[in-house]
Amino acid sequence: MTFDLDTLWNGERDEHMDVVQKTFATLKIEFAATLDACVTAIQNGHKIIFFGNGGSAADAQHLATELTIRFIKDRPPIAGLALTTDTSALTAAGNDYGFAYIFSRQIEALGNKGDVAIGLSTSGNSPNVLNALKSAKDKGLTTIGLTGKDGGAMKTACDIALIIPSDTTARIQEMHITLGHLLCGALEQKLGLA
Numbered sequence: 001m002t003f004d005l006d007t008l009w010n011g012e013r014d015e016h017m018d019v020v021q022k023t024f025a026t027l028k029i030e031f032a033a034t035l036d037a038c039v040t041a042i043q044n045g046h047k048i049i050f051f052g053n054g055g056s057a058a059d060a061q062h063l064a065t066e067l068t069i070r071f072i073k074d075r076p077p078i079a080g081l082a083l084t085t086d087t088s089a090l091t092a093a094g095n096d097y098g099f100a101y102i103f104s105r106q107i108e109a110l111g112n113k114g115d116v117a118i119g120l121s122t123s124g125n126s127p128n129v130l131n132a133l134k135s136a137k138d139k140g141l142t143t144i145g146l147t148g149k150d151g152g153a154m155k156t157a158c159d160i161a162l163i164i165p166s167d168t169t170a171r172i173q174e175m176h177i178t179l180g181h182l183l184c185g186a187l188e189q190k191l192g193l194a
Helices: 007-024 028-043 054-069 088-096 104-110 127-137 167-191
Strands: 047-050 078-083 116-118 142-147 160-163
Touching: 007 160, 007 167, 028 047, 028 116, 028 142, 028 160, 028 167, 047 054, 047 127, 054 078, 054 127, 054 167, 078 127, 088 104, 088 142, 127 142, 142 167
Parallel strands: 047 078, 047 116, 116 142, 142 160
Antiparallel strands: none
């Protein structure tokens, strides 16, 4: 088969735009609920905790940093934490308890009632993300899932599930970061920091 850049370019563009339109047409209510939960947490002195695997781990770090450092302009920091960045905790938990518990162990240690736990999993079935969401629920955190496809087990494991209407991992991840950026900007505005 011969590589055709035009076919690839146009196909990716069309699929991306289709998922963007479907996401914005279907997830406003879930996004609003997510925003309200995060505003309430921050206003009450709590934090937003992000976690995920692979590309979702990178998105978790990215979004936590947008909160703690800055997003649009200089402003006071917003309490955000990514459970994907502490290699000592990740490797110790993986070694001592198993990979399925690398995030739940950290939630047990760092999560407090009133915090928000945001798990990212394109399939909605990542065992370590699901275990962390269960630990978070057990401790009284609000649980939010960013997922895709049919929502997987996250659909019922979270208080709020934002299920991207796509089966393509790349498109799901693109919408996760889009919604994440939207969340950061909306938080700055609703908290009166923008």
